[in-house]
């Protein structure tokens with residue numbers, strides 16, 4: 001007997017329902033969770049996959065360059081955990097370091113253990129030659145209220161903009177960084193909202209902030225972040241890629257900036273001085289752009305001369321909970337300087353920040369003569385890096401993406417709802433409806449090296 005068309009339709013609908021339900025159930029019932037990826041070594045050939053082992057045992061990451069979905073037996077490579085930090089902040093923090101990867105490739109993976117299998121994720125390795133790429137940087141999230149909600153909005157922008165990697169510049173949770181509940185919330189938010197719908201997961205470069213000071217080794221235990229001099233409280237490190245193209249330095253404003261860290265910084269800058277772009281991040285700004293925060297003179301004395309000596313291009317700062325971009329500046333006490341800096345478009349470092357990923361914005365009420373712009377809202381910095389191409393000089397485009405503001409009643413207003421997700425391979429396209437901070441005269445895009453020209457395009 002022939003089936004009626006509506007019976008066939010209902011049958012198909014039922015199958016679709018079962019598929020959707022079982023996929024969701026597989027994720028909810030998975031014995032692993034809080035997935036994150038970390039760059040803590042050579043990002044061209046290695047990556048660390050980290051997760052919380054909730055139940056089960058003998059987890060194995062199955063991976064390869066071809067997407068076999070959840071058909072784990074077809075993946076050509078496998079990796080058991082390379083480090084486990086059990087019962088830390090209420091989680092079994094499990095790390096699998098993948099090595100001998102090929103640069104600039106997509107890798108697909110699943111995590112399988114005695115009880116279940118994760119969904120299929122994928123990531124990209126860093127390129128081994130100069131090549132355009134994008135990344136997102138920012139910091140300062142909180143664990144409750146509208147500040148927590150705003151952080152989720154910024155997380156969602158990560159998934160939509162599909163950066164090669166993310167720099168998180170410190171202050172992850174409210175308090176002193178020892179609350180298990182708050183870290184679990186942060187890591188769940190990271191996995192739930194920054195991973196793209198197609199399973200692409202974006203590697204993280206974590207930086208230590210003052211709200212982690214209750215345990216200065218926390219980033220090592222939760223992200224397997226490198227430390228120096230055999231002391232896991234010395235969380236500062238660097239990574240580079242692109243054949244002398246891009247070097248990133250994570251400093252730590254919460255341990256002594258002098259002595260060991262200063263020496264390490266000088267050595268690191270000296271050995272990477274031939275890189276085209278050097279980018280540093282640390283939590284506490286030298287010169288905060290909100291009046292409520294004090295200057296960090298000692299940190300400035302230790303690091304600013306080295307930044308200038310070695311031509312540091314851009315420094316990311318956090319902590320203040322507002323937005324700023326400075327003109328390129330160099331340390332100076334000559335006439336015309338202010339708070340130890342003077343504008344130097346040719347040889348200076350551009351300072352960007354200052355940490356309002358989620359934390360409630362503070363007033364931007366402490367601009368300097370060398371401040372390019374500041375503002376008070378939730379934001380992340382979206383950076384596009386271009387090598388010399390087709391006769392165009394290499395440069396870095398910096399955009400400030402507003403993710404949330406508050407209305408007069410203090411209610412959170414999302415600025416991301418109508419922003420469509422970029423599709424794979426179109427990471428340089430500016431999506432419709434994105435809210436870019438674009439006050440005159442320079443418009444939405446601030447380019448480094450900085451050239452004084454007034455933008456005709458102030459908004460998109």
Ligand SMILES: [Fe+2]
Nearest residue numbers: 171209210319
């Ligand atoms: Fe802070």
